[in-house]
Amino acid sequence: MFYKLWENIKLAFISIWSNKIRALLTMLGVIIGVFAVVELLAIGEGVKSFVTKEIEGLGSNLIAILPGKMESGQFNPSSGIGVSTLTNDDVGVLKKDVSSIDAVSPMMLISSPIKYGDKSAPSALVLGTTPDIFKVRDTKLDSGRVFEQKDEDEKKRVIVLGYPIAQSIFGDENAIGKKVIIRGEEIEVIGIMEKPKQSASPFGGPSFDDAVYLPFSAGKELTKTEQVFRILVKIKSDIDVKDAKEEIKKVLLANHKDTEDFTVFTQEDLVDLVGTILDVMRALLGALGAISLLVGGIGIMNIMLVSVTERTREIGVRKAIGASQLDILIQFLIESLILSLLGGGIGLAFSFGVAYVVKVKADFEPVITSEFIILAIAFSVFIGVIFGVAPAIRAARLDPIKALKYE
């Protein structure tokens, strides 16, 4: 049996080799299909690990509290607009009652551009917050200083700029001590944050690198409201994030009269959320690739049917000299299997090649996991068998007498 199988494999290669161009064209569908599936999955995986790294780069042991209730990992659109359910009072209560908190700061979104002379930075994310934010976000400075509790208490009009924002307004000019205009008021630049290590998110949207911070008290006067759109919490490093999350939730619930109109969000939750979004994306892309695999499979079936017809006489001879139906079936099945496996292998090699090129050229790394490799091989085998069976059965069932007379 083993020798027969080995002969069949050799024979399949001989047969494929003697029709090189045709075999290559036949494999093309599978090559493209496997390449598409693996590459798209790899890009999805790359994005996921990139985003995960980004989120984790925000600082360790970070918990965010968002207004509005978020149900099972879905964003509640009302949490982003309208009146926030969070208040500065929540910040005070958290600071007082939750022992595991290291630092906590509210964030007020001040929708306004920053102007300096005729220059402005429209992408700046202007946030009113307390000095704790610099502890929470583990801020390192490029120059100047951060504001302190004294600045907060005295409602000082001072601001700390993100590096990209400072660059876009001041260029190489020294910004410290200069005054920018926010909502018509002059505000003194006292510090510039360190240049971000990672390049900004390639997927657009505001990044915390573009944040500028001014004292919460000052922000309250600028906007004449007290809207806390987010509370950021840093917990002590020896505390389990999940325990801290539960504690924060309990304290806030009590402060909100048992109404859960907020969401306590850990980094892990955020990673999970991004994960679910990316999984949907990946599934879609994977399905697209799977369609081309299907087309590839039909191509293989087509060529195998042609091959069976072409080799009708050969089948007749083989049967006359002692091949059973099973022998013929296996022979053709192995041929289609090898055809699609070769295609899969070439497709996989292409995926690795393209992933490497992307990594080198684009500062982004598609990740081909061993699961994808197994998936690609499994897909190829599946395609080879499924679309090889019909032609193989046809070959096996040929009447040797008619097959021998076939011209």
Place this chain on the structure above:
Amino acid sequence: MENIISVKNLVKTFQIGDQELHALNGVSFDVRDGEFTAIMGPSGSGKSTMLNLLGCLDQPTSGSYRFDNEEVKELNSGQLVKIRRHKIGFIFQDFNLLPRLSALKNVELPLIYQGYRPKARQSKAREMLNAVGLERRINHKPTQLSGGEKQRVAIARALVSEPRIILADEPTGNLDSKTGEEILKLLTQIHKERKVTIVMITHDSHIAKSAERIIYLKDGKIHEKGILEVLHLK
């Protein structure tokens, strides 16, 4: 000597449209072990049908065909495959070598289906190609061989599995007369040296006469007069 083939009242009917065609209409004969028999007849006489039945490629409509003491009609397709694999060697008019394989590989083919190991297979196939005088051509593809050489490869392939019987279907039909003579000589020589039973189908009385015995078919029946005519020519 015992009979390897025993045919009694063999009938094979084909349905063509509304009409029944009796390709064989009650044929009876025996072939003894080691005999060289020619089945002769004009085209349409049923000799191809006879060959298919003798070769276990087809089953008769009625009548009995005993091959090597087995009633073929009672065998299932798997058993028929085993008989073809181990006990029958085919030689065809148009050689029917597999074009992509070398002469050696072509001869190895029946042994692959018998489950031989590669080494044993190769040495046997080589030996057989030597026996038909093709020791220098073993790695040639069929397209690189002349008609006579191709038929020699086919004969080697038929012999390599040491069958009980060789069925040759117009083995010289596609060859010029000189080469045909050579092939016929080879068959006769093999028959004598190896004591192999040969049943050869031919429409050519000249070819048929090189056999030890002639069965003449006409319209699906054995035609005794036909044999006499052939022998008269002798």
